Amino acid sequence: MPTLHTPSLRHGFSVLLLACLPMTAAWAGYDDGVAAYQRGQHGVALKEFSDAAARGDARAQRSLGLMHERGDGVPRDPALAAEWYRKAIAQGLPGAQYNLAFVTQAPTAGAPAPVQVATSHP
Numbered sequence: 001m002p003t004l005h006t007p008s009l010r011h012g013f014s015v016l017l018l019a020c021l022p023m024t025a026a027w028a029g030y031d032d033g034v035a036a037y038q039r040g041q042h043g044v045a046l047k048e049f050s051d052a053a054a055r056g057d058a059r060a061q062r063s064l065g066l067m068h069e070r071g072d073g074v075p076r077d078p079a080l081a082a083e084w085y086r087k088a089i090a091q092g093l094p095g096a097q098y099n100l101a102f103v104t105q106a107p108t109a110g111a112p113a114p115v116q117v118a119t120s121h122p
Helices: 007-038 042-054 058-070 078-090 095-105
Strands: none
Touching: 007 042, 007 058, 042 058, 058 078, 058 095, 078 095
């Protein structure tokens, strides 16, 4: 029976640990970002979300989209928010689709409201 001292088992265990590290780090950055955001520390949240998003965390990508959409700690930028939402969607986060639809439908300040024309047929 192989033990942890067997080279092949020790190698397999090391590979498993290394495979889990990026996911653990991404979760930590996202969770730290949420905690900072809730405390109103938007600069800290931005850094944590940015780090986690760079590692592929879709939740952090969506959070960056929200920050840019709302202008929380960053200049309000709906176009950049949409980019972050698209990245989160590409990672498989369905909630980001709602955010993308909302940010692309919302008129910008000073822009004319879209006009809807109703038609009827006799």
